[in-house]
Amino acid sequence: MSTTPSLSHPAMPGLARKGAVIVLGVALITLCAKLRVPSWPVPMTLHTLAVMAIALATGPRLATATFMAYLMAGAAGLPVFSGTPERGIGLAYMVGPTGGYLLGYLVASWVSASMALGRGTPGRIIAMLAGLAITYAVGLLWLAKFVPAGAVVAAGFTPFILGDLINIAMVALGAIVLPARLMGRIGQ
Secondary structure, three states: OOOOOOOOOOHHHHHHHHHHHHHHHHHHHHHHHHOOEOOOOOOEOOHHHHHHHHHHHHOHHHHHHHHHHHHHHHHOOOOOOOOOOOOOOHHHHHOOOOHHHHHHHHHHHHHHHHHHOOOOHHHHHHHHHHHHHHHHHHHHHHHOOOOOHHHHHHHHOOOOHHHHHHHHHHHHHHHHHOOOOOOOOOOO
16 A cells, blocks of 8 residues: 555645645745845845735745745745846855845744734734844844945835835735635635
């Protein structure tokens, strides 16, 4: 008797669905990374929108797995990051000025999704703001390796905070407007 799961195995539909969610999530994050306003050393993107939407829609495990898959695709040299391949690819890109933000988003995926579970709109907003705070904290600490200490906030926070707050507001509005079946249950 074989223990290898077949396509008719009961666990396969759930695994296939989760795999599809991860693939679609990576595609969404990539698209949001490519929609950018060029700036240096950190480009303005819609990463926050994608990361927070996925966190609210899928829960902590699937949100973190999705962002980890995105990072693995980038580390493997796929041009998924903002400014790739022009600004470098793979691990070389990941250890550049935006590397801290990428790591921060990974942690924020888990934190925001965990904090948002079972919460209403105010709780979800707080969860996303907590994730954003983590993203900025890790991102700014890393960015300090590339810009003078006095310029870190001006280079890595000030130009982005308003856009990120608007992204969070859009995700919160989407969570209100979209059916409950979509937000918070996609990956469960």
